[in-house]
Structures are given as C-alpha cells and as structure tokens.
Amino acid sequence: xxxxxxxxxxxxxxxxxxxxxxxxxxxxxxxxxxxxGQWIDRIPAWIKYATVEAGKMGASYDGILWNxxxxxxxxxxxxxxxxxxxxxxxxxxVGMSSKEPCVASYIDFADNVLPRIKSNNYNTVQLMAVxxxxxxxxxxxxxxxxxxxxxRSGTPxxxxxxxxxxxxxxxxxxxxxxxxxxxxxxKDGLNGFDLGQQTQESYFHTGDRGxxxxxxxxxxxxxxxxxxxxxxxxxxxxxxxxxxxGFRFDGVTSMLYHHHGIHMSxxxxxxxxxxxxxxxxxxxxxxxxxxxxxxxxxxxxxxxxDVSGMPTLGRPVSEGGVGFDYRLAMGIPDTWIKLLKxxxxxxxxxxxxxSTLLNRRYTEKAIAYAESHDQSLVGDKxxxxxxxxxxxxxxxxxxxxxxxxxxxxxxxxxxxxFLTMALGGDGYLNFMGNEFGHPEWIDFPREGNKWSYxxxxxxxxxxxxxxxxxxxxxEFDKAMNALEEKYHFLTLPLIVSSTHDKDxxxxxxxxxxxxxxxxxxxxxYEGYKIGCDLPGKYKIALDSDAFDFGGRVRVGxxxxxxxxxxxxxxxxxxxxxNRPSSFLVLSPARTCQVYFKxxxxxxxxxxxxxxxxxxxxxxxxxxxxxxxxxxxxFNFMDDIPDFSQD
Numbered sequence: 001x002x003x004x005x006x007x008x009x010x011x012x013x014x015x016x017x018x019x020x021x022x023x024x025x026x027x028x029x030x031x032x033x034x035x036x037g038q039w040i041d042r043i044p045a046w047i048k049y050a051t052v053e054a055g056k057m058g059a060s061y062d063g064i065l066w067n068x069x070x071x072x073x074x075x076x077x078x079x080x081x082x083x084x085x086x087x088x089x090x091x092x093x094v095g096m097s098s099k100e101p102c103v104a105s106y107i108d109f110a111d112n113v114l115p116r117i118k119s120n121n122y123n124t125v126q127l128m129a130v131x132x133x134x135x136x137x138x139x140x141x142x143x144x145x146x147x148x149x150x151x152r153s154g155t156p157x158x159x160x161x162x163x164x165x166x167x168x169x170x171x172x173x174x175x176x177x178x179x180x181x182x183x184x185x186x187k188d189g190l191n192g193f194d195l196g197q198q199t200q201e202s203y204f205h206t207g208d209r210g211x212x213x214x215x216x217x218x219x220x221x222x223x224x225x226x227x228x229x230x231x232x233x234x235x236x237x238x239x240x241x242x243x244x245x246g247f248r249f250d251g252v253t254s255m256l257y258h259h260h261g262i263h264m265s266x267x268x269x270x271x272x273x274x275x276x277x278x279x280x281x282x283x284x285x286x287x288x289x290x291x292x293x294x295x296x297x298x299x300x301x302x303x304x305x306d307v308s309g310m311p312t313l314g315r316p317v318s319e320g321g322v323g324f325d326y327r328l329a330m331g332i333p334d335t336w337i338k339l340l341k342x343x344x345x346x347x348x349x350x351x352x353x354x355s356t357l358l359n360r361r362y363t364e365k366a367i368a369y370a371e372s373h374d375q376s377l378v379g380d381k382x383x384x385x386x387x388x389x390x391x392x393x394x395x396x397x398x399x400x401x402x403x404x405x406x407x408x409x410x411x412x413x414x415x416x417x418f419l420t421m422a423l424g425g426d427g428y429l430n431f432m433g434n435e436f437g438h439p440e441w442i443d444f445p446r447e448g449n450k451w452s453y454x455x456x457x458x459x460x461x462x463x464x465x466x467x468x469x470x471x472x473x474x475e476f477d478k479a480m481n482a483l484e485e486k487y488h489f490l491t492l493p494l495i496v497s498s499t500h501d502k503d504x505x506x507x508x509x510x511x512x513x514x515x516x517x518x519x520x521x522x523x524x525y526e527g528y529k530i531g532c533d534l535p536g537k538y539k540i541a542l543d544s545d546a547f548d549f550g551g552r553v554r555v556g557x558x559x560x561x562x563x564x565x566x567x568x569x570x571x572x573x574x575x576x577x578n579r580p581s582s583f584l585v586l587s588p589a590r591t592c593q594v595y596f597k598x599x600x601x602x603x604x605x606x607x608x609x610x611x612x613x614x615x616x617x618x619x620x621x622x623x624x625x626x627x628x629x630x631x632x633x634f635n636f637m638d639d640i641p642d643f644s645q646d
Contacts (some may be wrong), residue, residue: 006226027062029564042192051151061188074160077168083299086490087427090122094153099460101453106154111163118169121481123434125483126174134188137444144189144235145176172245179231180251181217191218222281246301253308255282266308290323301325314364329366340386346521350499350506368424370417376442384437393441396469411590414476414544436463436474472550477594483542497531497577512597518587531579541596554588594645
C-alpha cells in the first residue's frame, strides 16, 4: 500500500484476464499491523456496501465490493422533479414501513408506501437510516459505513429503484445525513481507525473533545483536511450516485458548539451563539457542505436540525450565512407535548401558542412539524396516543357512538397539525403514520423485548379499514396538503389579527385566505366576527368539521360571507382587530375553518350567468311553502302568473 501526502493509504489491484481482480460481491476487509505488532481487520472507510451474516446477532459486518456489471446496474429513467415552492415533507423509515413485523425492503417501500405518500399530497420524502448502521435501534443515527446503504433493506441498486420510483411520482427525496458524529463501533465503523494517533491523523478529536457523552459516539475533527474531503465527498456521492435531491443534516446544534447544546438554554442573545463556545471549524464545514451541494445541484434542498436558533444559519454563504435552505422549527413539538401533558386545554393560552409558532428568525425559512419521530419511541407517545391513549384500542369504530375522549382527540389532532402547518413556518413535515394518528409507540427489536418487531412497523390496515375513525385524520391530512398545493399559502403574507384567550380563538390571514381556529372545548360561536383585509365575498375552503373528516357537519359550505367595512379608512386603530373589513362566521367548538376570497371576476360571472327565471321561481316556491305551512283556506297560487315560462 502507498501513503499519499494527506495520510491516506491505498492500493490498486489490476484486472486479471480482463476481469476485476476482486469480483463483484466479494467480501472484503483489510488487515493492518498496529505499532505494538498486533494485526487487526477493518472494513474500508469508503466501502459502498456492507452486510452482516443473516440471523446472527452481534456478528461483525463484512465489506462487500459493490461493482456490478453494466447490465446489472440500475439506470435511472425519470428526471428529478423541480424544487417545490413549499416543501411538504413525509419523513419515513424504510425498515419499519411494513405492516408486517419485519424489516421492510426498498422495493416494498417503493411499491407500497410511496403511492400512499403521493395520495396524501406530499411532494417530498425524507428518508431516515439510509447510511449503514450496525445497531438497528439507533434509528440510523450511529453510522458505521458512510458510503454504504443500509443492507437490511436491500442493495444499492434497489435503493436507486426506490428513488427513481419516487421521482416518477413527482416526489423529491431527501436523505437524513449524519455528519455530526459517528458510531463508536470499532469493528465495523470509522472508530476502528482510531489507533491512538494524533488528532490530525485521525477522523476524530482526541480526548473528551472527540466523544459525545450523551450519544456515546465519536466526534469529527472538522479542522482535518482529510475529514472534510471524506465528508464532502460523501455528500457528492449520495447526490450523484443515488440522485438524492438534498439533505436534512442531523445534529447541527451539536456541531456548532463545543458544549453541543447540552444543558444549554438559548435566549436569542448573540452572546449565546458567538463566543469561545462556538465551533468555528464545524461552522466552516457546514458552509462548505452547503456551497458544494448547491453548486453541484442548484435545486437541492438542505435542512438543518438546529434547536439553538443560530443566526444566519438559513442565509446563503454569499451573504456570510451557513447556507441552509431551511431549519427545523424544533420548539413547536416540545410546546405541544408540554401543553398536552401539563395544561388542561380549557386553560391553553392562544397568545402563547401563536407566539411559539411564530418564533423564528426573520428571512430564515423554517420547516414546521407538530410531532417528531422521537416522540414515537418507546417510553413516549405520539400526539394521537397522548390524546386518546387506551381508548384507541376499542373506541375507533365509526359504527358506534364515539366517546368524549375520542371526539376530543381526533378534533385536536386535526387542529394541532393544521395550525402547525399554517402558522409555524415555510414548509411542513410529518412522520410516517402520524397523518392518521398511528397508535402506540415504536420499539426496535432488542433483548428487552425479546427481539420483537411487533412495535417496529406501521399498521396501515388501520387507515385502510373503512369503518375505523383513523381514516378521518388521514383525509384531513390529504385536504390540508391539497389546500397548500392549491394556494401555496405558506408563501403568502401572514397577519395574525386575533389570539383571544377567553374565546379560545385564533384568527389569521395568509394572503386572501382567512383561518379560524376555535380551541374552546364547549362553546360554539354563531355570528362570530372575524377581521380581514380585502372586502368582498368569502366562502369555505376547508372545514375540519366536515363529514369526510369525522366532524358534525355544522358549518354550511354553500354559504356566502360578505364583508362589512370597519372603522375609518387609513386609520387601523379604528378598525376591527386592526383589519379594515370583517365578516360573520359560525365557529363550532374544537374546529377550524379556512375561508377564501371569491375573485371579483368569478362573482361577476356568477351574476351574468344567473338565469332570470330563477328569482321568480324561487319566490313562487317560498310563497307555496308559506301557504302550506299556514294552511291557508284558499289556493291563491292559481291567480299568480307563471313567470318561469316567459
């Protein structure tokens, strides 16, 4: 082997009789001698595929030389979809996506789950646990082989099929990339190359700086030229070889600070972000990573998992920013958990909820989400299970009267997810199964559960069974995504006109759309006045109380709502809730509605096309009904001309 100027050892093995010196599919490791004379075996750091002996728990992985003949390589057939105006992201874990208690395959996910995602009107899939990880229960976050696909679900060519299939459906595919740390597994991962050398000759920092105490994992030395080359090449590999459309960078907060955000409370003051605690090397690496990704593929999407609120994280590198397109609005799910666990919903503060949803940096885009995949893990609960708990086992049949718990749970599930989408950011994310209120929790196979896969799957049959109420939450999820697709309201100007804590009502506008959320557990408001900017006629665009969503159908969808002027023009303080116009609505308890302004040309068209015979006929019908109700002693209808025939 030869060592280059960067400290990288390599060897070239020539072909033999026109055939590769190492055949495709061969198991490979390399053996090296340590300074103390001990010989050790390791998997090459750049291996493209690694597997473990099937059915053998705790077995070491073997590297697989993945170099298939040309006729066995998958060829992409479909172009990448264009970058969406608003990303509506479906976060998924391929391995646990089957309804059967097993590890699902890339093929199964492509053929059976992708159509579901498309049907629910998402435009982006975010795949977790793609990079090879020896410990399945790590959710894919303890990576051992950075260039290798997770072999539990199939081969590299099968992953390519999944991505191509997604593209054929118009779905973009983001990868959950983990460059914040690495598994401490010595036999299978990069940690095996830490043989006590100096930090500049290692992937990781030495001592405490190279170890994450909470994650039990190794931390990269981003000041090392070879580490940067390794990680940047890794991004290019996934973009070009597999045609991913971008990345969600995991653990960005841990990267940005030497304290890794542990036991830190970020107040928003600049000294929290710019001090000796800042890891400048990591920040520079993230800038390089974003610059590389957007140079290679300008339409790529990059998302930062950052809870600290680091300024300029979501601004371009050319402006001095770190370069991400979006950051995750990580405070939102924490707020919903806190409210559901600690505060009765009749005491929820509308102002505080709105403030949390709006708490993001100006000009830096955020992806909102109501609940994270972490909430689904054993020991915690999804929002649906938190709301309805054991009632979900016997109370979800639509063939029986729903209990108070189920009615409340489904109503709040719809409202929480939709309010999070509409008010919480510039994009939306949902974890697999939460769109229909998947019950229970996720528990990966482990010794404690006797290596069971029963809780490591998605019970799609629940939403597919027509008489179960899960379908109502799923249909509402479809509808709110469709509404965003139609209006792209997350790109429109946002104005919150009312957060009424006594009424438990939030009212806000996104462009021509007016949103009304009534969180009151009991009170239905008739003739409730809401403010708006533009005068005219408004109609229902979405109603959580509709029949298709399991509601009581109390709001009329054919009702025209005409505005009234409020106050003195040009003087907002004289308006209603600082809005120059208003209209009256019916707002049932624990429901939400969206009203759209009917365009002027549509109103004029309705008036022009209206049949002149209809008013006369309608009058006749009303008179006839009145006569019948009053039981008049004569039939005066005979003496009224039939205008409808003229």
